[in-house]
Amino acid sequence: MPVLLVTPLAIYMTAFYAWPLASMLLRSVDDPAWTLENFRRFIGDVTFLDVFWITLRTALIVTAGSLLLGYPVALALSRLRSGPAALVLVLVLLPFWTSVLVRSYAWMVLLGRHGLVNELLIGLGVLDSPLRLLNTSFAVCIAMIHILLPYMVLPIASVQRQIDAALLRAAAGLGAPPWRVFLQVVLPLSMPGVAAGVLLVFVLALGFYITPALVGGPHDLMLSMLIAQQVDLLNWPYAACLSTALLATTLLLIVLAQRLPGVRDVMRSATR
Amino acid sequence: MNLGRAVFNASWVLVLVFLGLPILIVVALSFSSASYLTFPPPAFGVRWYRAYLGSSDWLDSTWLSIAVAASVAVLATVLGTLAALGLPRLPPALRMAVGALVLSPLIVPGIVAAIGIYYVFARYRLVGTPLGLVLAHTCLAVPFVVTSVSASLAGLDRRLERAALSLGATPWGTFYQVTLPLIRPGILVGALFAFITSFDELIVALFLSGSGAVTLPRRMWDDLRFAIDPTIAAVSSLTIALTAVLLLGAHLLRGRRA
Numbered sequence: 001m002p003v004l005l006v007t008p009l010a011i012y013m014t015a016f017y018a019w020p021l022a023s024m025l026l027r028s029v030d031d032p033a034w035t036l037e038n039f040r041r042f043i044g045d046v047t048f049l050d051v052f053w054i055t056l057r058t059a060l061i062v063t064a065g066s067l068l069l070g071y072p073v074a075l076a077l078s079r080l081r082s083g084p085a086a087l088v089l090v091l092v093l094l095p096f097w098t099s100v101l102v103r104s105y106a107w108m109v110l111l112g113r114h115g116l117v118n119e120l121l122i123g124l125g126v127l128d129s130p131l132r133l134l135n136t137s138f139a140v141c142i143a144m145i146h147i148l149l150p151y152m153v154l155p156i157a158s159v160q161r162q163i164d165a166a167l168l169r170a171a172a173g174l175g176a177p178p179w180r181v182f183l184q185v186v187l188p189l190s191m192p193g194v195a196a197g198v199l200l201v202f203v204l205a206l207g208f209y210i211t212p213a214l215v216g217g218p219h220d221l222m223l224s225m226l227i228a229q230q231v232d233l234l235n236w237p238y239a240a241c242l243s244t245a246l247l248a249t250t251l252l253l254i255v256l257a258q259r260l261p262g263v264r265d266v267m268r269s270a271t272r
Numbered sequence: 273m274n275l276g277r278a279v280f281n282a283s284w285v286l287v288l289v290f291l292g293l294p295i296l297i298v299v300a301l302s303f304s305s306a307s308y309l310t311f312p313p314p315a316f317g318v319r320w321y322r323a324y325l326g327s328s329d330w331l332d333s334t335w336l337s338i339a340v341a342a343s344v345a346v347l348a349t350v351l352g353t354l355a356a357l358g359l360p361r362l363p364p365a366l367r368m369a370v371g372a373l374v375l376s377p378l379i380v381p382g383i384v385a386a387i388g389i390y391y392v393f394a395r396y397r398l399v400g401t402p403l404g405l406v407l408a409h410t411c412l413a414v415p416f417v418v419t420s421v422s423a424s425l426a427g428l429d430r431r432l433e434r435a436a437l438s439l440g441a442t443p444w445g446t447f448y449q450v451t452l453p454l455i456r457p458g459i460l461v462g463a464l465f466a467f468i469t470s471f472d473e474l475i476v477a478l479f480l481s482g483s484g485a486v487t488l489p490r491r492m493w494d495d496l497r498f499a500i501d502p503t504i505a506a507v508s509s510l511t512i513a514l515t516a517v518l519l520l521g522a523h524l525l526r527g528r529r530a
Contacts, residue, residue, distance in 0.1 A: 005358025006370055009351040009414065013373050017411040020392035021385060069287045076284040091288050097515055098295060099472035101489050102508040105496060106294035109301060109309060109505070116297060149291060179276055207381025209475055214496060224383040231387050231479070243384045254379055 025247070028240035038237045039244075047226070048242075055223040058140060058212070059205035065145040066201045067194065070152035074193070075186070077153065078160035096150040104214045107143040108134060111215070135217035143211050148204055152197040159193030160186070192260065199257040203250050295512060302505035309502060320506040330491065330507065337471055337488040340402055344409045344470035349463040351410070352417025356425060359418070375419075377412045382475040385412070390479035400482025408480060409470035416469060417462035424458025457525040464522045468515055 028038050042048045077088050095103065110116050111133040118130040133139055163186065171181045209224035216222075221229075223246055230239035302320055304313030324330050355374060359367055377385060389408045390399065398404030428451070436446040474489040481490045488511070492504055 002358040002361035003366075005354045006362060009355035009374060009418075010370050012351055013376075013411060013414065016389070016407050017377065017385070018373060021380070021388035024388040024391040027391075069290070072280060072284040073287050075280070088284075088288065091292055094516065094519070095291050095295060097468060097519055098512055099474070099489065099515075101472070101474050101492055102298065102511060103294065105492070105504060105508055106298045108496070109298060110294055112309065114310060146291065146294065149287075203379075207383060209381075209383045210493075224381065227383050227387060228478075231390070236391070239387060243387065246381055247384050250379060250381060 074156035155196040156193035341470040348413040348466040356421035400484030413466035416465035420462035
């Protein structure tokens with residue numbers, strides 16, 4: 001009986017998701033005959049190495065930026081009384097469920113040549129002529145941080161909420177000033193949440209497509225954009241190779257994350 | 273100490289402003305009376321909403337997106353709810369395997385899934401058809417239904433079902449009269465998330481829309497490549513409003529689940 005309930009979805013996901021994915025990925029090794037030649041060729045390819053480096057660099061900057069901006073919000077979320085905390089949570093979650101496209105568009109509007117940021121800086125006399133902000137790596141990073149921030153805030157806040165308040169009182173009672181309570185008690189105890197957030201944001205950033213395509217410049221070609229480009233050129237073996245590399249990296253990081261102490265609990269509670 | 277506190281409070285408030293401001297600006301701009309994007313808007317008006325409502329292209333895409341998202345919500349909710357009911361009672365090894373298959377769309381990068389689906393769907397002439405979009409979007413929406421229904425099943429008091437059975441109810445009667453009403457909020461929340469997932473989806477639509485089934489996000493994408501005129505701000509504001517209403521509904525349903 002339980003098997004019968006699960007069967008329709010299992011068949012559906014196999015037919016319309018797993019099978020298409022697998023047959024596309026197979027093009028990397030069986031085109032025209034069973035071979036690893038495609039992989040060997042692109043490992044030394046200059047374009048690929050460039051794109052790989054840009055993707056890695058962007059993901060690292062976005063992860064670091066999200067951690068820097070997200071940690072205080074998570075801390076506030078866990079410290080505030082339930083009323084204000086609910087308001088903060090709504091402010092974090094509403095952008096979370098606003099489409100990536102709309103949020104990327106918002107950054108196009110803000111960072112454009114006659115966008116709000118340029119007009120403001122000129123109005124204040126900081127600039128004489130508009131800066132080129134849109135279609136730069138800076139635009140890509142700032143927009144991606146904006147979009148991925150909730151994935152950093154939620155796991156950290158969920159771990160911080162479980163920290164025993166008695167520990168904080170004990171540290172303060174023993175004479176530790178607030179900054180020391182933070183550095184020696186709160187920060188170490190919130191590390192599982194930080195690890196989960198860092199991993200989530202990094203993995204999601206690696207595969208980002210819409211935002212870099214809209215706000216990035218010609219030098220911000222990320223792995224996902226190279227994949228789409230190769231599909232447009234009908235170069236399926238190469239697209240499949242790149243997809244395999246991206247998917248394998250993603251899965252590897254997720255498996256590693258599950259081994260970190262506490263990360264699994266955080267991921268479970270974050271998806272609820 | 274007070275200085276540290278002030279810096280901390282200022283930092284998280286500023287980050288919240290950073291999160292909210294871009295979206296607020298898009299909404300404010302959609303009510304601009306200017307014919308191009310300019311700050312601050314010289315005056316306010318609804319000309320861009322009128323432009324949107326007067327364009328059959330935009331309206332066609334809107335109805336297509338709503339129809340696809342509604343179909344996805346129904347299909348994903350039926351498949352996902354059945355699976356969530358069966359999953360906890362499967363043998364552990366099978367449960368792990370099916371669970372991985374069902375939740376994989378949350379992990380697999382969107383572009384990889386999109387081109388895989390495109391690769392096979394193109395062979396069956398599903399590109400450029402609403403059916404292709406529904407079939408693909410359902411895969412992406414199912415994880416949200418399964419997690420939402422599983423969560424409400426986990427919070428279910430199993431004694432209620434046993435009580436019904438011991439009082440002579442049939443297994444089907446127990447499900448229909450006891451289990452289903454208790455997990456209904458979880459099912460509805462899953463359906464809402466499935467709807468939003470499809471309604472906002474772009475990457476799969478970039479490959480599957482073709483010229484015959486242009487969804488709303490796809491039309492916005494195409495327009496953005498030419499010019500960022502304020503019609504898109506109006507469309508964005510409408511989709512933000514729709515999402516906010518659906519999320520509010522989900523929040524109220526969750527509250528009732530308690």
